[in-house]
Amino acid sequence: MDDSIFSKVEKRTSVKKEDIISLAxxxxxxxxxxxxSIRNLIKKxxxxxxxxxxxxxxxxxxxxxxxxxxxKSFDEL
Numbered sequence: 001m002d003d004s005i006f007s008k009v010e011k012r013t014s015v016k017k018e019d020i021i022s023l024a025x026x027x028x029x030x031x032x033x034x035x036x037s038i039r040n041l042i043k044k045x046x047x048x049x050x051x052x053x054x055x056x057x058x059x060x061x062x063x064x065x066x067x068x069x070x071x072k073s074f075d076e077l
Contacts, residue, residue: 015048023048038062 006017023044030037042061046053053061064070 013049019048032065035062035066038065 003017006020009020010016026044027041030041032038032041039058039062042053042058
């Protein structure tokens with residue numbers, strides 16, 4: 001993947017390339033049909049981005065993932 005994408009993300013979010021890659025590896029190894037797995041993933045991303053996620057927003061994210069309404073690649077994003 002192009003390093004310029006990681007540079008742009010790091011400038012906007014202060015999240016390092018290594019952290020993004022580590023997170024991506026975690027996502028690919030998790031069962032995203034489980035609410036608890038998705039909640040844990042949301043918490044990891046929120047902590048990495050230093051953002052709060054409300055329970056309401058957490059539920060919306062879980063529903064979107066379970067209904068397959070999340071882009072599967074950067075190209076789809």
